[in-house]
Each structure stands twice: as C-alpha cells, then as structure tokens.
Amino acid sequence: MPDRDTVSAVLGDLRAVDGALYAAVAATPTPALDRALRLLSHAADHSKISFGVAAGLALLPGRPRRAALAGVASVTLASAAANLLGKRMVRRHRPDREEAQVAVARHVRMPESASFPSGHTASATAFATAVGVVLPPAAVPLGSLAVAVGYSRVHTGVHYPGDVAAGAVLGFAAAAVSLAVVRGLGCGAGRGAGRGTG
Secondary structure (H helix, E strand, C coil): CCCHHHHHHHHHHHHHHHHHHHHHHHHCCCHHHHHHHHHHHHHCHHHHHHHHHHHHHHCCCCHHHHHHHHHHHHHHHHHHHHHHHHHHHHCCCCCCCCCCCCCHHHCCCCCCCCCCCCHHHHHHHHHHHHHHHHCHHHHHHHHHHHHHHHHHHHHCCCCCHHHHHHHHHHHHHHHHHHHHHHHHCCCCCCCCCCCCCC
C-alpha cells in the first residue's frame, strides 16, 4: 500500500496537471465559441436545460415519460451529492480567473460554493445517462450536451478540468442509483429496453 508521502506526491502532480490544463484552455483564443459556451453555461444553471427536456418528455406517454422521471430523479440525487456532500467535504477553492487571464467575453458569475466537484456536470451527466438508458435514441444528443456543459464550465473559468471529471463520475453514479430506485418502485424505468414500443 502506498505511503502517505507517495500519495501526497501523486496528488500534487495531479493538481499541477489540472492547473496546466485550465491555463491552456484560458490561453487559447476562441472568439467564435466564447459567447455560445457562456450562454450554455448560464442556461445550465439549476439544471434548467435538463428540467426543460424532462418537461417535454413527460408530455409523451410510455417510455418518454418514464425517461423524464428517471432523469429528474438522477438530477436531484446528483445535485444533492455534489452540493451537500462533495463540495462541503473537499472545499477546493475556485480557480483564479484573473490570474489565468480568462477572456472577459467568457465570464459568467463566479459561484461562491466550493469548486470540487462540478455540480453542473454532475447533474447534466446524470440526466443524460438516466434518460439515455430508458430512451436510447436520446443518449447521444443528451450525452453530447452534457459534455458541452462540462467543458463550458472550464471554458468560462469557473472550474478546473478535474472538477468536471469528478462531476461526470458522480453523475454516472447518481444515474445508476436513481435507475435502480425507480425500477424498485415499479415505475419500469428500464422495462422494454430492447423492444420497439414507445
């Protein structure tokens, strides 16, 4: 088993890589993307995108409605785990956006909460995963959207890449737990996954 000094050294190296990736994104000029990613990051506040998609799915009977239920349950769990547990346990400081010289055109409001893990990423990943399991045609577009939301948080300077990676892992876990709970309650979140019924 690695000793404490080895673990500390490895963690230090990982933080250095994380910081270097953040700085590289900040230093790369992307004027054509800045406004779109800033708007996406803002739109993902409080999981507005996910809840909007869920509302649309809930209007359709059968599998889409079950997907909406599973997605909302996953977002709820992921958000609670990220904000009530992860951020309070790790308490990582937000990046210094000014020191990294993140372009002002990218700026969104810097949250006051801790940086690790990314709650936006956790919720978006959880929603995409849960909905994608129940409604496979939605997996690719929602998964792509979750990746874009996660990247937007680094691009706008409010998260390190490591925060986003941790948020994604948390989102996958939240989706797995939520799907199991929804199935256990008899809501049939995964029922008929291989059939062509709607």
